[in-house]
Ligand SMILES: C[S@@+](CC[C@H](N)C(=O)[O-])C[C@H]1O[C@@H](n2cnc3c(N)ncnc32)[C@H](O)[C@@H]1O
């Protein structure tokens with residue numbers, strides 16, 4: 001687990017227990033991507049990521065120190081009062097121990113999804129794992145095995161090859177998605193459409209929230 005330099009010993013203890021986490025933002029919106037596109041969901045975006053995707057659309061999340069340490073019990077109450085499906089994202093949410101957060105969410109009857117690069121071990125009880133593997137820090141085998149959904153980002157042509165390599169690592173029931181890197185969408189969407197027609201084990205995923213201009 002990462003150490004936040006500016007925390008007190010008491011805060012560090014609560015972070016290790018998962019009762020205090022750096023939260024960049026939390027908001028009720030509609031899942032824009034992948035298998036659950038269109039589903040009303042509450043997003044919890046944890047700060048901290050060292051994977052370093054040059055095209056990452058939430059670079060502000062990377063530095064955990066920039067995000068307020070937040071009381072997990074209060075966050076759980078707020079999230080579950082608004083939605084049944086809670087999506088934990090980041091940053092890289094698996095940099096943190098999610099045992100306490102997910103236990104509390106489940107006690108309130110929530111269904112829990114995660115968006116992850118898979119570069120760190122799974123923790124907690126998660127109902128739906130969306131794995132989006134990255135070349136710079138490959139996903140761990142255990143996360144590949146647990147993935148319900150594989151969402152590979154296409155930035156350039158080589159990413160189709162990388163996507164096939166990662167598809168060979170997930171279980172046979174894992175649903176496979178190709179999603180264009182947003183800034184390359186005009187060039188890549190026709191390539192992805194052709195690829196999916198030729199390789200129908202893949203589906204495309206669009207970042208529909210960006211077209212709709214919602215969070
Ligand atoms: C911001 S990441 C946070 C969760 C985790 N770190 C991960 O990468 O899966 C959430 C999702 O957005 C995708 N993503 C990030 N930047 C993107 C971009 N510029 N275009 C398309 N998808 C992007 C990621 O691959 C991931 O599937």
Ligand SMILES: Nc1nc2[nH]cc(C(=O)O)c2c(=O)[nH]1
Pocket residue numbers: 029030031032033043089090115209214215
């Ligand atoms: N609407 C919406 N859907 C999303 N699906 C994954 C997101 C993420 O940033 O993890 C995301 C997001 O930021 N907004």
Ligand code: SF4
Pocket residue numbers: 049050051052053056057058059061090091092117134
């Ligand atoms: S792993 Fe996720 S949060 Fe981290 S840099 Fe890549 S896309 Fe951004």
Ligand SMILES: [Mg+2]
Pocket residue numbers: 057058
């Ligand atoms: Mg996003």
